[in-house]
Amino acid sequence: MNKETILKEIRESLVEMEEEKVVELCEKTLELNIPAYETITEGLIPGMDEVSRLYEEEEYFLPEVLVCSDVMNAGLDIVKPHLDKSSMQEPIKVVMGVVEGDTHDIGKNLVRIMMEASGMEVHDLGRDVPLERFIEKAEEVNADLIGMSTLMTTTMDGMKTVIDRLSERNIRNKYKILVGGGPISQNFADRIGADLYTKDASEAVRRVKEIFGRA
Amino acid sequence: MIQVHFINENKSMEAEVGERLIDCIRRAGLVVEAPCNCIGICGKCRVRAWGALSPPSPAEQKLLMGQDGIRLACLALVRGDVEIELFHGKNELKTINWGYTVEVEANNSIQKVELPKIDRKSPIPYEEYIGYPIESMHLYEKIGRMEKGQGERIFGIISENRLIDIGEDLKEMLGIAVDIGTTGISAYLLDLETGEVLNKVSCLNPQAQYGGDVLTRISYCKENEDGSRRLKELMIDCMNEIVMKLLSNQYHRDAVYQMMIAGNTTMLHLLVGIDSMTIAKAPYRPVFLKKIDIKPKELSIEINKGGIITLLPSASGYVGADILAGIAATDFDEKKDTSIFIDIGTNGEIVAIVNGRMAATSTAAGPALEGMNIACGCRAEAGAIDSFYIDEGYQIHYSTIGDLPPKGICGSGLIDIAGALVKKEIILPNGKFNLDINDRIDGRLRDKKFYITDTVYISQRDIRQIQLAKGAIATGVTMLLKEMGVSIAEVKEAVIAGAFGYHLNPDNIQEIGLIPKGFKGKVSFVGNSSVEGARLALINKDVLNKISSFRNKMEVLELSMKDEFQSCFVKELKF
Numbered sequence: 001m002n003k004e005t006i007l008k009e010i011r012e013s014l015v016e017m018e019e020e021k022v023v024e025l026c027e028k029t030l031e032l033n034i035p036a037y038e039t040i041t042e043g044l045i046p047g048m049d050e051v052s053r054l055y056e057e058e059e060y061f062l063p064e065v066l067v068c069s070d071v072m073n074a075g076l077d078i079v080k081p082h083l084d085k086s087s088m089q090e091p092i093k094v095v096m097g098v099v100e101g102d103t104h105d106i107g108k109n110l111v112r113i114m115m116e117a118s119g120m121e122v123h124d125l126g127r128d129v130p131l132e133r134f135i136e137k138a139e140e141v142n143a144d145l146i147g148m149s150t151l152m153t154t155t156m157d158g159m160k161t162v163i164d165r166l167s168e169r170n171i172r173n174k175y176k177i178l179v180g181g182g183p184i185s186q187n188f189a190d191r192i193g194a195d196l197y198t199k200d201a202s203e204a205v206r207r208v209k210e211i212f213g214r215a
Numbered sequence: 216m217i218q219v220h221f222i223n224e225n226k227s228m229e230a231e232v233g234e235r236l237i238d239c240i241r242r243a244g245l246v247v248e249a250p251c252n253c254i255g256i257c258g259k260c261r262v263r264a265w266g267a268l269s270p271p272s273p274a275e276q277k278l279l280m281g282q283d284g285i286r287l288a289c290l291a292l293v294r295g296d297v298e299i300e301l302f303h304g305k306n307e308l309k310t311i312n313w314g315y316t317v318e319v320e321a322n323n324s325i326q327k328v329e330l331p332k333i334d335r336k337s338p339i340p341y342e343e344y345i346g347y348p349i350e351s352m353h354l355y356e357k358i359g360r361m362e363k364g365q366g367e368r369i370f371g372i373i374s375e376n377r378l379i380d381i382g383e384d385l386k387e388m389l390g391i392a393v394d395i396g397t398t399g400i401s402a403y404l405l406d407l408e409t410g411e412v413l414n415k416v417s418c419l420n421p422q423a424q425y426g427g428d429v430l431t432r433i434s435y436c437k438e439n440e441d442g443s444r445r446l447k448e449l450m451i452d453c454m455n456e457i458v459m460k461l462l463s464n465q466y467h468r469d470a471v472y473q474m475m476i477a478g479n480t481t482m483l484h485l486l487v488g489i490d491s492m493t494i495a496k497a498p499y500r501p502v503f504l505k506k507i508d509i510k511p512k513e514l515s516i517e518i519n520k521g522g523i524i525t526l527l528p529s530a531s532g533y534v535g536a537d538i539l540a541g542i543a544a545t546d547f548d549e550k551k552d553t554s555i556f557i558d559i560g561t562n563g564e565i566v567a568i569v570n571g572r573m574a575a576t577s578t579a580a581g582p583a584l585e586g587m588n589i590a591c592g593c594r595a596e597a598g599a600i601d602s603f604y605i606d607e608g609y610q611i612h613y614s615t616i617g618d619l620p621p622k623g624i625c626g627s628g629l630i631d632i633a634g635a636l637v638k639k640e641i642i643l644p645n646g647k648f649n650l651d652i653n654d655r656i657d658g659r660l661r662d663k664k665f666y667i668t669d670t671v672y673i674s675q676r677d678i679r680q681i682q683l684a685k686g687a688i689a690t691g692v693t694m695l696l697k698e699m700g701v702s703i704a705e706v707k708e709a710v711i712a713g714a715f716g717y718h719l720n721p722d723n724i725q726e727i728g729l730i731p732k733g734f735k736g737k738v739s740f741v742g743n744s745s746v747e748g749a750r751l752a753l754i755n756k757d758v759l760n761k762i763s764s765f766r767n768k769m770e771v772l773e774l775s776m777k778d779e780f781q782s783c784f785v786k787e788l789k790f
Contacts, residue, residue: 058663058675058676058679059647061645061646061647061679061682061788062785062788063645063785063786063788063789064645066785100496100497101495101496101497102496102497103497103773103775103776104579104775105775105781106780106781106784109781127497127775128497151579152430152495152496153251153252153254153430153431153433153434153495154430154433154434154437154492154495154496155495155496156254156434182581183251183254183256183430183431185254185255185256185274186273186274187254187255187272187274187290188254188255
């Protein structure tokens with residue numbers, strides 16, 4: 001089996017949620033001395049990109065995305081130990097969480113999964129995150145992007161507070177700000193001065209890659 | 216200053232450049248419903264508008280889908296003189312003003328007693344031998360009036376040993392039971408001596424124009440300085456109107472001695488004008504949960520001045536008095552078999568009972584099951600598809616409210632449609648449309664939409680919304696039962712409450728998995744058990760005490776904070 005065929009099969013098997021097959025194929029890439037970097041960037045990640053596309057088109061739903069991401073992680077576990085770190089591009093660093101006052105985090109989790117699947121480094125602060133924590137963590141890890149989510153209209157304003165505090169401290173321009181969640185709209189994002197709003201997780205990943213020139 | 220003219224109402228007002236249409240409409244005292252509280256996502260505040268307006272933003276264009284002359288009142292800004300035409304749909308709600316309940320005898324804490332006669336030869340004031348302290352001015356006024364007459368027998372109305380009314384001609388003793396729902400309000404007029412229901416009315420919750428669900432309504436209060444006051448005023452006006460309608464010309468408002476009010480925790484806060492912001496943020500803490508007795512004057516509700524307005528107790532910020540009242544009305548707390556009680560709405564509340572132990576939770580189901588956030592969704596109003604099935608030959612059948620041409624799909628219709636599509640495998644268990652079956656259904660599947668008529672359809676996105684809503688409720692049931700150490704297969708009965716639930720088809724509730732798979736018990740519908748619970752609490756003090764005791768007997772779980780919530784939810788998304 002040549003490299004192109006095996007990477008194509010990894011992509012397709014991932015989309016079809018065939019975990020065992022993906023694991024088997026990843027093991028085979030090692031036998032064939034295919035660099036782990038290529039297996040990840042031309043097999044697993046494009047496979048997950050296809051899953052994102054299917055999700056955006058409403059063909060796939062939450063359960064399928066979660067299963068596919070498990071499949072992807074199973075594949076990553078095989079090849080990652082063999083990864084030559086220097087070959088990897090510096091990943092986009094993301095700090096994200098559900099804003100203070102809200103404990104609903106499934107939407108945020110989905111964004112994290114898709115971002116990780118596309119190779120970003122995600123620092124997930126969880127749910128009901130104190131607003132100051134977003135800034136602290138972003139400063140600490142030298143993040144590129146701060147992502148904030150909420151399901152509840154009553155906690156939306158927390159997002160604005162974070163942006164305002166960043167501006168007050170003259171560090172607003174260090175970060176791109178992504179906002180999302182049930183009650184959030186482009187209109188709201190514009191009003192509070194966020195850089196990016198997307199209606200779902202897969203669009204978020206695509207647009208983030210675009211603004212960092214990684215599309 | 217610029218002029219805004221309302222065509223149908225023939226009303227004009229002045230406005231400032233940059234004002235939103237919705238603000239002009241509200242300032243003019245007119246009403247346009249804004250279920251999302253004007254954050255520009257629901258697309259329901261449509262008006263026809265001409266003149267100098269801001270051009271529609273891409274977001275607005277998307278929501279309008281290219282309808283000429285139509286604008287969203289919360290997004291369009293006035294730039295100069297404008298004419299506005301408001302659409303007046305029939306603002307009626309098909310709701311049920313009825314509920315199943317157990318029988319209780321009338322045993323109210325409010326009693327009529329005969330008082331001593333006035334000794335007209337004695338210089339001693341009547342109040343000194345009446346036997347009860349006089350606690351309010353209006354009773355002195357009444358005694359003063361009786362002193363002028365020649366009346367013989369004198370009656371008093373007492374409540375827990377307090378005299379609340381006095382007179383020679385006290386005829387009826389009436390009470391009013393109310394359920395304040397987020398969408399609709401139901402009320403009964405009762406004879407407190409016999410427990411008989413004398414009249415019933417229901418109406419839309421007037422606060423709904425400031426937000427379709429509790430969160431958006433709380434947001435409105437947060438964003439507008441006088442928001443809480445405004446919503447309180449609307450509700451108080453509505454309560455007074457309900458009192459008038461219930462009494463019609465037959466009874467006098469002075470004969471109403473008690474109002475027993477049930478509702479979700481937020482509605483009770485908004486009724487009394489209390490800032491309820493903390494309910495809407497983790498850890499979801501209300502200002503009050505206990506039963507509260509209020510003097511009518513404090514709320515400006517016009518019943519007998521000595522009467523009592525009682526807010527029934529709640530169990531938590533999201534398991535409110537409406538649920539506790541429903542539990543009492545159905546004797547759910549007495550169930551010997553393992554049972555669940557589900558109130559289906561924007562928040563799905565669930566109570567489970569196992570061996571006499573009760574636990575409750577609520578889930579953020581969202582408004583999809585009520586027909587909101589659905590492409591062709593609408594309220595249960597004239598023209599809404601309210602039932603639907605597909606026969607063996609794959610022909611579709613449906614009915615609409617008022618037998619009118621179909622204009623949309625309401626909640627019960629939506630669940631029927633989803634149920635039928637799942638049953639006929641037009642939707643696969645993972646929620647996807649099954650294109651292989653399209654030939655058998657006359658090609659109704661087009662562009663990821665299932666067409667019922669040429670214009671009314673259900674989209675793949677709608678199906679996803681239904682999955683999220685029913686998945687949330689099913690997750691609540693599953694996790695609650697797990698917490699109590701039983702499985703769904705052991706549940707003998709599912710009691711479905713809520714005015715909305717009553718219209719649902721029990722088979723389809725199970726077909727779509729709103730009640731988790733594996734349920735083998737019976738489904739019973741109890742209608743608006745909240746207003747029924749308020750009724751029972753009004754006529755029988757033991758029921759009132761029982762409702763107050765539920766809070767200590769019922770554990771309330773906050774599911775969204777549990778780790779296994781997500782994995783459970785994902786499983787329950789399947790049909």
